Amino acid sequence: MDGAVPPQAGPRSFVHRLRDGDEVAHVVTLIFASLILLVTSLLVFILWEKSQLSRAQFGWSFFWTSVWDPVFSHFGALPFIYGTLVTSVVSLAIAVPLGLAAAIFLAELAPRTLSDYIAFLIDLLAAVPSVIYGLFGIFIVVPMMRTTIGPALKHTLGFLPIFKGPNYGVGFLTAGIVLSIMIVPFIISVSREVLLTVPREQREAAMGLGATRWEATWKVVVPWARTGIMGSVFLALARALGETMAVTMVIGNDPKIAASLFAPGYTIAAVIANEFTEATGDLYLSALIELGLVLFLMTFILNGLARLLILATERGGGHTS
Amino acid sequence: MRKILLGLLAVCALALTAPAQSGTVLLNAAGATFPAPIYSKWFDVYHTAHPNVQINYQAIGSGAGIRQVQAGTVDFGASDGPMTDDQLAQAKVKVLHFPTVLGAVVPTYNIPGVTASLNFTQKALAGIYLGEITKWNDPEIAKANPGVKLPSDDIVVVHRSDGSGTSYIWTDFLSKASDEWKNKVGKATSVNWPVGLGGKGNEGVSGLVKQTPDAIGYIELIYALQNNIDYGSVQNAAGKFLKADLAGVTAAAAAAAKEMPDDFRVSITNAPGAAAYPVSSFTWLLIPAKIDDAAKRDAIKAFLKWMMADGQNYNEGLSYAKLPKPVVAKEMKQIALVQ
Numbered sequence: 001m002d003g004a005v006p007p008q009a010g011p012r013s014f015v016h017r018l019r020d021g022d023e024v025a026h027v028v029t030l031i032f033a034s035l036i037l038l039v040t041s042l043l044v045f046i047l048w049e050k051s052q053l054s055r056a057q058f059g060w061s062f063f064w065t066s067v068w069d070p071v072f073s074h075f076g077a078l079p080f081i082y083g084t085l086v087t088s089v090v091s092l093a094i095a096v097p098l099g100l101a102a103a104i105f106l107a108e109l110a111p112r113t114l115s116d117y118i119a120f121l122i123d124l125l126a127a128v129p130s131v132i133y134g135l136f137g138i139f140i141v142v143p144m145m146r147t148t149i150g151p152a153l154k155h156t157l158g159f160l161p162i163f164k165g166p167n168y169g170v171g172f173l174t175a176g177i178v179l180s181i182m183i184v185p186f187i188i189s190v191s192r193e194v195l196l197t198v199p200r201e202q203r204e205a206a207m208g209l210g211a212t213r214w215e216a217t218w219k220v221v222v223p224w225a226r227t228g229i230m231g232s233v234f235l236a237l238a239r240a241l242g243e244t245m246a247v248t249m250v251i252g253n254d255p256k257i258a259a260s261l262f263a264p265g266y267t268i269a270a271v272i273a274n275e276f277t278e279a280t281g282d283l284y285l286s287a288l289i290e291l292g293l294v295l296f297l298m299t300f301i302l303n304g305l306a307r308l309l310i311l312a313t314e315r316g317g318g319h320t321s
Numbered sequence: 322m323r324k325i326l327l328g329l330l331a332v333c334a335l336a337l338t339a340p341a342q343s344g345t346v347l348l349n350a351a352g353a354t355f356p357a358p359i360y361s362k363w364f365d366v367y368h369t370a371h372p373n374v375q376i377n378y379q380a381i382g383s384g385a386g387i388r389q390v391q392a393g394t395v396d397f398g399a400s401d402g403p404m405t406d407d408q409l410a411q412a413k414v415k416v417l418h419f420p421t422v423l424g425a426v427v428p429t430y431n432i433p434g435v436t437a438s439l440n441f442t443q444k445a446l447a448g449i450y451l452g453e454i455t456k457w458n459d460p461e462i463a464k465a466n467p468g469v470k471l472p473s474d475d476i477v478v479v480h481r482s483d484g485s486g487t488s489y490i491w492t493d494f495l496s497k498a499s500d501e502w503k504n505k506v507g508k509a510t511s512v513n514w515p516v517g518l519g520g521k522g523n524e525g526v527s528g529l530v531k532q533t534p535d536a537i538g539y540i541e542l543i544y545a546l547q548n549n550i551d552y553g554s555v556q557n558a559a560g561k562f563l564k565a566d567l568a569g570v571t572a573a574a575a576a577a578a579k580e581m582p583d584d585f586r587v588s589i590t591n592a593p594g595a596a597a598y599p600v601s602s603f604t605w606l607l608i609p610a611k612i613d614d615a616a617k618r619d620a621i622k623a624f625l626k627w628m629m630a631d632g633q634n635y636n637e638g639l640s641y642a643k644l645p646k647p648v649v650a651k652e653m654k655q656i657a658l659v660q
Contacts, residue, residue, distance in 0.1 A: 070484075071507035138528060146533070168477060168533055170518055253482030253519025264518050270482075274521060277382035278484025278510045280408065 044296065051290035053283055062290060068255045068271070070279070075287035077294050079255040083172070083265035084298065087247060088240040090176025090261065091183055096233055098180070099187030100222075103229075106188070107195035108217045119192060126185035134249035137178040142169040142250055145177075150262060165260035170252040173261040178246050183236035190235060194228030195221060227310050234306035241299055244269040268295040344373045346620040351379040352386020352399030355486045355541065356422055356604045359641050360399065363632050367624055374620045383486055383510060390416055390607045396617055398607040401486020402510060403586035415610040417659065418585045419625060419652055420603035423642035425542040425570045426490045427552035427600070429527060432457055433534050434472060439553040440465040440562040443591075443599070446555065447499030449476055449537060451506075452516035457535060465562070472535070479529045479538035482519025484511040490602040491539045494590040539600075542570070543640040557599040558591050567642040569598035575645035585652070601642075611660055618659065625656050 054062065058075065065076020102122075106115040146169030157163050198221045206216035222229070252264020253274065268291050279285045350360075357380035364376040381389075383400040390398035391412040403418055428441055445461045448454035454461055458471040481488045492508040506512050518533075520526035523544040530538040542565050545552050554562040563569050576594035581587055591599045608625070612618040629652055633643045644652075 067513065069513035070511045071509045071513065074513075138532075143532060166475065168518060170529070248482065248521055249525070253521070254514075254517065266519075274483040274519075275511050278384035280384040280387055280405075280510070 044293075047289060047293040047296060051286050051293050053286035054290040055286075057283060058287075058290075062287075063294070066255075066257060070275070070281070070284050073281070073283050075284075075290075077268070077291055079257050080266055080268040080271055080291060081294065081298070082257045083251065083255075083267040084241060084269070084295065086172050086261075086265065087175045087179055087251065087267055088237060090172060091179035091240045092233065092237060094177060094180035095184045095187055095236060099184045099232075099236070100191060100229065102184075102188045103191035103195060104217060104222065106192045108221065109213075115192070119189065122185045122188050125181075126189065130182065130243060130246040133178055133182050134246040136181075137174065137246060137250035141174055141177055145169050145171075145174045161259045162261045165258065165262050167262040168252065168264065170250050170264055171260075171262045172251065172258075172265045175247050175251040175265070175267075176261070178250050179240045179243055182243060182246060183240050186236045186239060187229075187232045190232030191225070191229045194225040194232070197228075198224045227313050230306070230310055230313065234303065237302060237306075238299060241295065241302070242269055244273045248273060268292070268298075346374050346616045348374070348376045348396045348617060348620060349379075350376060350397050350399065350606075351381050351389050351395045352607070353383045353401045353486055353604055354380040355401050355424055356399060356641070359422055359636060359639050362635050362639060363628060366635065367627060367632075370627075371623070374624070376624070382484070383489075384484060387607065390609070393609070396612075397609065397621060399604065400607055401602070401604045402489040403588075403605060404607065417608045417610050417655060418605040419608055419655065420574075420585055420644060420648060421606055421628060422604055422636055423570045423574050423589075423601055423644065424486075424490070424604060425565045425598055425601045425642070426487050426494070426539050427542050427545050427565045428537060428539050428555065429530055429545065429550055429552045430537040431530050431532075431534060432472065432474075435469060437466070437469050438551065438564065439469065440556065441553050442556045443494075443498035447495050447502050450478060450480070450495060450515070450517070451499070451502060452478070465556070474535040477533050477536040478514075478517030479520055479526050479533070479536050480514050480517045481526060481539075482521050484509075485522075486510060486602070486604065487523065487539065487541050488512065490590060490600060493588050493602070494600045497591040542566075546640045555599050557595070557597055558593050559595045559597075561595050563596075563598050565598045565600070567637060567640070569596060570601040570642035571645050573597035573599070573601040574603065574642070574648055578645055578647040578651070581648065581651060583651075583655075585655070608659055610658055622656055622659055625659075626653070629653060 054075065058065070062075065062077050063081070064078050065074070066078045067074045067076050068079065069075070106118060110118070146167060150167035150169070153163050154167065202220050202224055203216050206220040207213075211219065247267050248270035251267065251270060253266055253270065254264035255266040255271070256263070258265070272288050272291055276285075276288055279288055357378070360378050364378055368375055378399075383402055386398040386400050387404055387408055389395040391408065393413045401424075404412075404416060409416060428446065430439065439462070442461060442465050445454060445459075445465065448459075448461060455475055456473050457476055458473045463471055489508060489510045492502075492506065492512050495506075496503040496508045506515065518529055520529040520538065523540045526538040527540050527544070527548070527550055530536040540550065540552070544550070552565070554564040556562050572594060573589050573592040576592040576597045577587060577589040585603070585605065587603070589601055589603060592601065606625075608621060612621065629644065629649045633649075636643045
């Protein structure tokens with residue numbers, strides 16, 4: 001690059017820059033980037049437009065109505081919003097401790113070759129189609145929940161309102177467990193990568209000050225990487241919010257709000273997958289599309305909160321990798 | 322490089338402008354999933370007999386099939402439920418309904434300790450699905466099954482989570498069995514079920530029922546027969562408890578044939594007659610009354626004639642019930658209306 005540009009009067013013209021390739025790269029990458037934006041905007045536009053009928057009919061009450069009646073055309077999103085949030089929270093509650101602990105082990109405590117092999121296997125887990133997880137849920141998790149896990153929880157923690165009520169095997173808790181298995185690879189993969197980028201000086205400095213191996217890991221390395229770890233958690237949350245097939249096979253598909261985790265429920269993605277093809281009637285279809293819009297909004301809000309949290313953490317001393 | 326590109330362009334141009342094989346008629350159809358196996362068989366056999374006619378069927382669901390017919394994007398459609406007056410009004414052309422095969426829905430259950438085949442009265446089924454009958458040893462169930470020791474466990478109700486013709490037939494039957502169901506819930510491919518877990522597809526419902534003790538669900542007769550799933554008997558309008566079989570379903574259609582409306586949009590659930598299985602239904606082909614393309618029109622009419630005569634012989638092999646003769650005779654007359 002040094003000395004390659006001949007001295008010329010004034011800035012080079014656009015055509016000149018084009019022929020040199022810089023401008024071409026600039027334009028091409030700009031086009032691709034704007035294509036993504038265009039597709040997203042188109043998606044939102046279609047969701048907005050096709051749900052017009054339902055929005056006009058129900059207005060804001062769509063958010064707090066609990067009835068979903070295709071025959072009498074009363075539609076409300078509340079049970080689905082509740083189901084989506086509950087299953088996602090349960091799955092995070094299970095996956096985050098598990099995933100973080102596994103990532104810490106793989107990054108800090110395991111020998112490097114073992115860590116690489118296991119990381120490869122975990123990445124394979126992420127590639128399994130969600131229908132397979134659904135089948136795994138139906139054939140293994142549901143019977144286990146009904147015969148073993150459910151009664152055990154009732155026996156020990158049955159006084160809590162979240163563990164009261166009949167246990168069918170399918171329900172919020174089962175869906176949460178299946179979802180957690182699906183999202184844990186994301187947390188492990190990304191967190192492990194982030195933990196591996198923490199500079200050795202940090203660890204060595206901590207040990208030099210007298211910290212034990214665990215203290216150095218937990219009090220110095222993990223906080224350094226906490227922005228990346230939070231990013232991985234929100235990535236996992238995004239997957240959990242949108243997961244369709246695996247959830248619909250194990251959640252019981254009952255659009256009701258219940259305090260108990262053993263109760264059957266319904267999520268937005270599941271109801272759209274189940275009812276879209278057979279939906280006759282414009283209002284019905286429009287209500288389903290409005291549900292899609294609601295899910296999009298939820299994801300948008302949660303991602304926004306994630307950004308804010310990461311920003312706040314950065315100011316507090318975390319580092320982006 | 323340029324020569325290769327030019328060559329490719331030439332080939333593409335040729336392929337696009339080449340005239341279609343003269344005489345081949347390609348028909349596109351879409352709709353119900355329930356009759357998809359028999360339709361596939363029919364279209365295949367018909368194509369072998371008439372190689373110039375090719376019918377392409379996509380089982381995308383009754384609702385989607387109706388929408389495609391309304392928009393005119395397919396040559397004809399298929400649906401498990403007849404089109405409502407509103408839907409007919411929204412279609413671009415007038416649509417004729419042609420019943421093709423019959424299907425039935427059966428109740429299946431899993432009660433620990435009970436191996437006998439249970440009888441269900443209409444009130445019992447409606448009460449169970451309304452959530453009013455909650456225990457297996459409820460008198461309404463017990464009185465129809467003397468001699469069977471029913472436990473006092475809570476009934477776990479299972480229904481379809483996806484929109485489906487099977488649900489349409491079941492809720493149609495329940496609407497006739499109980500006024501409370503008719504007013505509170507109604508009949509449709511998807512309803513607001515008062516109680517119960519939802520399973521996706523026949524396999525979802527039967528899977529849930531098999532796995533969950535004290536469960537009851539409803540599945541298609543064909544699915545039950547092909548997978549050797551045991552099912553119960555339902556009381557028909559004449560008071561007899563019938564275990565569903567192909568003969569009982571055809572009898573239901575024959576009984577309803579006398580009152581059949583001219584447009585064939587009829588529900589044959591709860592049909593009169595001692596031999597009629599009460600939870601039966603037609604499935605229809607939705608044919609536009611006016612088809613501009615003469616070749617397509619003749620092909621469709623010829624296929625319909627074949628379907629009602631030779632086609633019916635393939636039904637029982639795939640566990641579908643045949644159309645009764647009075648219905649076939651009436652349908653043949655409707656073919657003339659396709660112009």
